[in-house]
Amino acid sequence: MLDQIVDGPDGWTGVDADADWAAEVRRLAAERNAVILAHNYQLPEIQDIADHTGDSLGLSRIAAETDADVIVFCGVHFMAESAKILSPEKTVLIPDERAGCSLADSITAGQLREWKAQHPDALVVSYVNTTAEVKALTDVCCTSSNAVDVVASLPADREILFCPDQFLGAHVRRETGRENMHIWAGECHVHAGISGPDLTRQAEENPDADLYIHPECGCANSAIYLAGEGLVDASRVHLLSTGQMLDEAGRQGSGTVLVATEIGMLHQLRQTAPGVDFQPVNDRASCSYMKMITPAALLRCLALGVDEVDVAVDVADAARASLERMIAIGQPGGGE
Known part of the structure; x- marks a missing residue:
């Protein structure tokens, strides 16, 4: 099966996610004493073979x-870097090391150093969707579910650099009313592409x-x-992390839900609440980086022990401290 794998323009291909593939993946994982983790935005077949599926920090x-x-x-x-930071003694592999992130790449360690130099007394709050080097320069990390709590916990007279x-x-x-907060102009290209007009059109077509x-x-x-103008019932609008979406889905029961996030999330939502009709706000909101983790890539990774992810000890120690400060605040929530 390994000799069928080829490296194409969209990553490793040549293997179908059939029963033989699943059996070989499980055998290789047992042989290496490996745990397979799959993010909520992964291909359905990758989510289904994983030992655990969820958000990155969780x-x-x-x-x-x-x-x-x-x-x-x-x-x-x-x-994968975050996993290495929290498990420095373990070997961490990613099925395709080329799977990057437009949001994490939107700020570098060098750019953050320059920003900090312009605001020497500020505290840095970084979303977990950042590189290890950025986390190492951060005072406290946050997730999408606890970002408000993290910022609210910091001294009111200190400037905040949020990235x-x-x-x-x-x-x-908006939630904290904090005026001494500077915000980096970064974005996830997939989430940024889920636009207001997309949402307005879908909400008009699905008023309930x-x-x-x-x-x-x-x-x-x-x-x-839309909620403020009464165009959508405010009780129907939920700003949620991926983990919170799954919690809300478990309470939903029935009806239609319009989902504004990467479309891979629909697989977990539909499994959690099969009686709910989950529809994407934008059905083109697919992350090409996430989809580089193909069945062929996972098989290759387990068979050959590639691609290993490492983080320098000093960087990992500093990055771990920023994550631990977040956890100490409480309600660490989900990763995204």
């Missing part, structure tokens, strides 16, 4: 508590639908506007 914390020797992180590169997502930052500023909106989305402000 998965990393689960993996740290297992007795596995190897963590295979089916996600993008910064997620990298401008839409999540705008949500936090609930709305699950990820705070990273470009349509988040539009959702609040």
Whole structure:
């Protein structure tokens, strides 16, 4: 089966996710004492073969508590880095090391150093969707579900540098009313592409639908506007992390829900609440980086022990401290 794998323009291909593939993946995972983690935005067949599916921080914390020797992180590169930061003694593999992230890439460590130099007394709050080097320069990390709590916990007289997502930052500023908060102009290209007009059109066509909106989305402000103007019942508008979407889905029961996040999330939502009609606000909202983790890539990774992710000890120690400060505040929530 390994000799069928080829490296194409969209990643590793040549293997179908059939019963033989699944059996071989499970055999290789057992042989390596590996735990397979799959992010909610992964291909359905990758989610289904994984030992654990969820958001990146939650998965990393689960993996740290297992007795596995190897963590295979089916996600993008910064997620595998977070797993290594929290499990420095374990081997961490990502099925395709080329799987990057436009949001994490929207701020570099060098750019953050320059920004900090312009605001020397400010505290840095970084979303977990950042590189290890950025986390290492951060005072406290946050997730989309606890970003408001993290910022609210910091001294009111200290400036805040919030990075990298401008839409999540705008949500936090709106909820906290914090005026001394500077927001980096970064974004996830997939979430930014889920626009206000997309949401407005879908909401008009589905007037009784609930709305699950990820705070990273470009349509988040539009959702609040629609509710404020009475065009959508405010009780139907939910700004949620991916983990919170699953919790809300479990309470939903029936009806239609319009979902504004990467479309891979629909697989988990439909499994959680099969009686609900989940529909994407934008059916083209697919992350090409997430989809680089193919069945062929996972098989290759487990068979050959590639691609390993490592983080320098000093960087990992500093990054871990920023994550631990977040956890100490409480309600660490989900990763995205």
